Each structure stands twice: as structure tokens, then as C-alpha cells.
Amino acid sequence: MHRLDKHRLNEYAKETMDFLRNENIPLFRKTFLKLHSMDQATIFVALDLKERAKLYHNISAEEFSNIFQELDYKVQRMILQELHETYAADMFNEMNTDDAASFLVALPEKMQRGLLQKMNDTEASEIQELMGYPEETAGSIMTKDYVQIRAASTAREVLAYLQTEKPDAETIYYLYVVNEHNKLTGILSLRELITNNPSERVENLMRTQLITIQDDDDQEDVARIIQHYDLLALPVLTDAGALVGIVTVDDVMDVVEDETTEDIGELSAVRGATDVNLSAFASARKRAPWLILLMFLGLLTGGVIDQFEETLEAVVILAVFIPMIMDSAGNIGTQSLAVVVRGIAVGTFQRESIRQLLKRQLGTGLMVGLMCGAVIFVVVPLIPFFDGSWMLGAIVGISIFLSLSIACVVGAIMPLIINKLKLDPALASGPFVTTIGDVVGLFIYFSIATSLLQYL
Amino acid sequence: MHRLDKHRLNEYAKETMDFLRNENIPLFRKTFLKLHSMDQATIFVALDLKERAKLYHNISAEEFSNIFQELDYKVQRMILQELHETYAADMFNEMNTDDAASFLVALPEKMQRGLLQKMNDTEASEIQELMGYPEETAGSIMTKDYVQIRAASTAREVLAYLQTEKPDAETIYYLYVVNEHNKLTGILSLRELITNNPSERVENLMRTQLITIQDDDDQEDVARIIQHYDLLALPVLTDAGALVGIVTVDDVMDVVEDETTEDIGELSAVRGATDVNLSAFASARKRAPWLILLMFLGLLTGGVIDQFEETLEAVVILAVFIPMIMDSAGNIGTQSLAVVVRGIAVGTFQRESIRQLLKRQLGTGLMVGLMCGAVIFVVVPLIPFFDGSWMLGAIVGISIFLSLSIACVVGAIMPLIINKLKLDPALASGPFVTTIGDVVGLFIYFSIATSLLQYL
Incomplete structure (x- = not known):
């Protein structure tokens, strides 16, 4: 079956x-x-x-x-x-x-x-x-349908209560023990209830090291705690410790899915249009504003090239490296962005360690930049087309080294700034990071090329 | 507390x-x-x-x-x-x-x-x-620690069994009813067990419309079913219908997380290095090969520009639009990629509708392309720097229109081809889609510019 x-x-x-x-x-x-x-x-x-x-x-x-x-x-x-x-x-x-x-x-x-x-x-x-x-608080996704019991009851009494009352709760697998002020004092799983001596009092069976969340905490924290502790449900308390609801694991899976869709939207500037079954027109309407905005950003990037028009006129071959410089800076920036966005989502990233994170990303950027720059420095003069110009190799190699080091940190720093200043997270999206990388990369490249123009 | x-x-x-x-x-x-x-x-x-x-x-x-x-x-x-x-x-x-x-x-x-x-x-x-x-099958993530019972037992007998035996199962909240051939014939929740008449037989209480999965099915399907039906656990059957294990919801949350990390890796070419706490060196070692590979792809893209060196020499200002053409094609391609990758992950995308999907993406691409192309056609001559050259506006506008339409479909088609041919999913990653978009966009742009060179 x-x-x-x-x-x-x-x-x-x-x-x-x-x-x-x-x-x-x-x-x-x-x-x-x-x-x-x-x-x-x-x-x-x-x-x-x-x-x-x-x-x-x-x-x-x-x-x-x-x-x-x-x-x-x-x-x-x-x-x-x-x-x-x-x-x-x-x-x-x-x-x-x-x-x-x-x-x-x-x-x-x-x-x-x-x-x-x-x-x-x-x-x-x-x-x-x-x-x-x-919206997006623990309180907004919790349910009021839970079972609460008293510490002084026996296991037998609680079981009889469940059998006769058949409470219409979302889960009866966790029973919440509250005192007369509705303060949560313990949690008893149905499993512990039925596998223990029926004459035992709830207070002797219940767990008192409680894992709880506050009603105004973020729903992402709810998801993280339930996932971290493998819980079926998490009780939600007021500031004063009163039990006001529970969040069940199935609701949390929906939260995780929503947050993931948000993250993927951030990486690809497709916010609000990630539904694969959206009609062509609806999708176009949602995606076009982003693309037009990004197109103008691209035009601004082009402005950097324009600044160096004379250099380019003198040595047109410099244009051949524009895509490589742009792509490389964009790629390493997006990598850093993905790592940090994912780290924030999964909760492996601790806020205290921002400085360490940036130091690590800078380290990565310097190492990768050095490696890529060295490769280019060696390879470019070997390509027949460039007439063995090691000066061209040096210009491109140094540009790659510098722009990769910077873009690696920029990609990591953007989502942190956004989070800190509570700006629109879309500003930390892949395309924006890419644009910054492009501008930095092209500026470095053409600056170096211009200052060394006489040797080309 | x-x-x-x-x-x-x-x-x-x-x-x-x-x-x-x-x-x-x-x-x-x-x-x-x-x-x-x-x-x-x-x-x-x-x-x-x-x-x-x-x-x-x-x-x-x-x-x-x-x-x-x-x-x-x-x-x-x-x-x-x-x-x-x-x-x-x-x-x-x-x-x-x-x-x-x-x-x-x-x-x-x-x-x-x-x-x-x-x-x-x-x-x-x-x-x-x-x-x-x-790896990654239902069988590989299931547990053997579940409780199985007989259809002929009474609720009272089952409860007594749980109380005295205290089975060491991962969950006792679902009880699996099997016959003498170990075939799964029903599922009884602990809730139904304790809220019904204790003298009732299991066969009269159990659910017989079963939701199950086969042991060699993909773990993503397990996650999807548990999420779709809000289950706490899903029984795993052999081809012949014998119960061999269960997968619990907490394990599924880990699967969802792993698969999401994979998807994000695909979008940003950061596969295997998404851990935010990785050391700078470890991260550099994992990220560098990708970046070097992509750097050379960027060099190939530059080859397109090289093909049109004479055109560029004649009108250097054409270089100013290179970033915009590249970015726009790359961005729309990545959007499509994200939509399809997400659609596959969430399961909202049905395989039968591939043709429809591509038709929709082409529709989106044409509409967005037309819009962006028109904006550029109007705006470029208005920028003083370009001396009101409406011909330049036309060249760039048409290029944007064509390259966006094509890149929009390319981004959607790549993950489908990869899935179909079982190639390395990394080939469907953001940077590869971007590179294709770059090459197509620049080729169209310079081709049009070259053929209309005399009017510039």
C-alpha cells in the first residue's frame, strides 16, 4: 500500500x-x-x-x-x-x-x-x-490549542483526563504544567506520562529545565531552537513567564521554507517572484523593476570605463579583460554574500565574531586574489594574441589581486550592514554586491593601466 | 524560566x-x-x-x-x-x-x-x-527504532505493552500495525490509542489510508511528503510493502537544510564552502578552483570583444555599455535559474510542464526585454554625453531586448538539462549561466553595432 x-x-x-x-x-x-x-x-x-x-x-x-x-x-x-x-x-x-x-x-x-x-x-x-x-514574531505563528495540566495531579488522573476530555489540541504529545498564575513550571511528554508509574505525581515526572521562547521573539529564532533541540513543539511565554501558546514543528517547517525563499531571492534579485508557476506577465511585472534598476547601475559602471576613454583608445586590447575583471570580482563577492546570508539563516554565525569574520574573509580574499593574480600574470604573456606582453599580464594580475581581495570583504560586509541598520535586505542582494565589485575592479584595472600606459 | x-x-x-x-x-x-x-x-x-x-x-x-x-x-x-x-x-x-x-x-x-x-x-x-x-535515499536516513503492533490487539493491551516494555523507539507517537509478513496494514497514533475505548481492537482504530515512501526513493521526496502532510514520521517500505524503518521529522529538517545549502551553493558557486565558520585558508582552498575556472571563462567572454576589436577601435564609446549588457543578461538569467531551482526543491514544479515553463520564461524574457530595451532606447539619446545619438540608443536597446529574451530562457533551461542528463549540478550555477548570458549579450551587441557602424 x-x-x-x-x-x-x-x-x-x-x-x-x-x-x-x-x-x-x-x-x-x-x-x-x-x-x-x-x-x-x-x-x-x-x-x-x-x-x-x-x-x-x-x-x-x-x-x-x-x-x-x-x-x-x-x-x-x-x-x-x-x-x-x-x-x-x-x-x-x-x-x-x-x-x-x-x-x-x-x-x-x-x-x-x-x-x-x-x-x-x-x-x-x-x-x-x-x-x-x-508579523514574523513567535506570537504571530503560535497556537492556543495546547493541553495544560497541574503539577499536583497524578499520571493516572492526567491520562483519564485525556481519555475522557479528548482535548482538541494541536499536539497532546507535550503536556504543559502551569501554576495558578499560568506560569509554566514544567513540561511532561505523553511518552513519560504513560511509561511511568500511574500513581506518580506530575511534578515528579515533569522536566523542569525548560526550553522556551518569548512571544515577541523572531520566528526565525523559533525555527532555530526547534531544529537545534529536535523538538515537536516549543512553548511561548510572556515577559513575565506566563504560558500563552505553543509553536509546533510543522509550522516551523513552513517558516524555514519562507526564509529560504527570501534568502534565494536576495542572492538573485528575484524577490517576490520565486514561484515557478507564476504567469509570464505576473513574473515579468515583478522582475522588470529590479532589472531596470540594475541596468542603470550597469550604466554607472560603464561610467568608470568612460573615465578612462583615452587609455582605452590608446590600447583597445584592454577592453578584452573587462568581462574577466567584472566576473571575478562579482563571483567572489557573491560567494562571500552567500556564506554570510546562509550563516545568519542557519544560526551558525555569532554576532560577537563580526571582526573575526571580516578578518577571515579578507584572508580568503588575499589568498584567492594572490593565486588568481599569479595565474593570470603567468598565463597572459603565454597567449600568442597578447604578443608576450608581461606588462599586460602584470596589470591584469595586480588588478585581479586587488579587486578580489576587496570584493571578498564587500560581499561579506553588505548583509551585516543591512542587518545592523535595518535597511531593505534587497540592498545586500547578489546583483548589488556584483555592481560594487564591478566598479571597484574596473576602477583599479584602468587606474593601473593608465599609470603604466607608457610601458604598454 | x-x-x-x-x-x-x-x-x-x-x-x-x-x-x-x-x-x-x-x-x-x-x-x-x-x-x-x-x-x-x-x-x-x-x-x-x-x-x-x-x-x-x-x-x-x-x-x-x-x-x-x-x-x-x-x-x-x-x-x-x-x-x-x-x-x-x-x-x-x-x-x-x-x-x-x-x-x-x-x-x-x-x-x-x-x-x-x-x-x-x-x-x-x-x-x-x-x-x-x-546515500540520499529514504533508506539511508531512516531509523529501525519504531514500535510495531498487531491489528488484533486491543487498545488496552497496546497501552500496557508501552507502559511495561518502555520501547526505546525514536517516536512512540505513531504505532505501526504489521501482519505476519511484516507488511504494513495500518498506522495508529498514540493520540487515537488513548482517546478511544480501551477495549477496542487496533484494527478498528487504525488509519488504513497510509502515506508511505519506498526505501530507494530520494530523501528530498521524504522531506516533501512529511512537509506536505505535516507528519511527525513517515514509514519506509520495501518494494513488496514490508515495513523496514521510519524517518522522523527532525531528520527531515536536516535534509531540508542540506538541500537548501546545496541550492545556495549552486546559485553562488560556493559549493562545499558555505560554512561561515570555515578558516580563511580552508575557505580559500575550496573557493579558488571555482574562481580560477570562472576567470578563464571570463577571458573567453573577452574573446568576443576581441572579435570586434576594429569596431571598438572605431567607436570606443561602445565599451561604456559592456558592463550594462553583461549585467542585465546575467541578472535575468540568474533570476530564471533561481526560480527553477527553487521550484524543483519545493516540489511545486511538475515535470510534465517543461514546455509550458519555457514558454512562460520566454514570455517573461520578451516582455522584460522589450521594456528594458525601450527604456534604454529613450534614455541614451537624452544623456548629454552621447550627443543625442538615437542610433546608439537603438543599437543598445535592441541588444538588451534580444539578450534578455535569450538569457531568461537559458537560465531556466540549464538546471533542467543538468537534471535530465544527470550532469554535475554545478554546471547550472549562477556564474555559468551568467557567462552564457555575457557571451550571448556581447555578441549580439557588437554584431549589431558592427553592421550599423557607418551610421554611428
């Missing part, structure tokens, strides 16, 4: 929907609800308006909430129009609070208020609490 | 190690073993040789196995030298099979055999089984 690949899911979907069309509701419900909610969602989005109406009619708001929270925001918006108000309110009541909040927060305020009023009070106020957190 | 940040962990570590130094073993064990194994590892690596020896003496092989599996391979290798052979063998017996296998597989064969012989037979044969799988 292999996983439901696309083909098998299609067949299964056909069968399931035939039951629905033929009004064989019990069989429809049996086959459909057996599926993972993600597969239910895949089937659901393929239905037409009439079929969808039939589905809402035969699936409870609670059952539909599982499907709804797997959909993309745009689809959710569309679907919301089709739902009866009470059905929609019931559905939001049953949704995970984090999924409900992240949908509602993006709605126009009037719709938001209308829906929240129809929901039950506890759920509505929990969702409003989440909606109050700034 | 905030999470143990670096400062607090340092203080706590000092206290703990003082207990060890003063031979207050009960207190040392109590404070040290309370910590998360990751924090134990952080403390452990800061110890000196003598302190480490003391620690091995007072911590069982089982307790130390938790620390050992959190360490990097290089540190593990060093530490292994310090351990008594039986202690080491005991430790490997207690480690997660996937962690043990991924360490042992990298050892010299003689050491491997020595250790496996000293281990107990079941563990050793399980580890050997994992070591037999090719």
Missing part, C-alpha cells in the same frame, strides 16, 4: 465523488473522511460549484475546518463567499487558532468583525489575541 | 562541572542529566581531556549515547579514540540506529568491523542494513 500518488488519488477521488453525486452519503462520508485532510483538500479544489455545495451540506463545519485550513489564502477567500455565515463561524470555532488567526488577520476589517462576532467568545478572543502580535 | 541562553547555560555548566571536579557525583549526575542532550553536548565539548575521562567514568554508555549522537562527525571521531572498546560498543547499541549507521558508514572498514563485532547482534545487523542503502 504505497502512498497515494497523484494517479491513485485521482481514481480514489473519482470513486468518492461518484458516491456524493449519487447521493450515497454514508459511503461518501466513509471513503472521503478516511483520507488525510491534505488529500481531502486536493480533491475538494477540483470540484465545481454545485458539487462543493453538496459537500458542505454533507460534511459538518468541524469536518470541513480540517480541509479549509489546508487551502491557500486566495482559495480560502473564494470559498468563504460560498459558506453560510453560521457554518463559517462554526468552522472558525473548530479550526486551529493559528490557522484561523492567520486567515482572519488578512481580511478586511468589516468582514473580520462580522465573523468574530458570530464565533463563540473563547475562540474569538483567542484569535484576536494572536492577531495582535506583529 | 526562559530557555537556556548561552550565558545561563555557561553558568549552569560551571556549577555542574564543579560538582564533577569535586567528586560530588550524585549532584553532578542530577544537574547534568536534567539538561537536554543538546545542552549536555554543548557543555561536553568545552571539557578538557581529564574532565572528559571523569565524565565517561560517571555516566553510563547509554546516557553518553545521547550526547554522542548530538556531536559533529569530526568531534565524534576524536571522542571515539578516548572510549574503552566495550563502552563504545555499548554506546552504539543504545544509539538511534540511524545516527549510529551514519557515523559508522564513514569510518575506515577495519574500525567499522571491529566495532560491529563487539556490538549486540540485533543492533549490529540493523545498522549494517541501513549502511547498505545508497
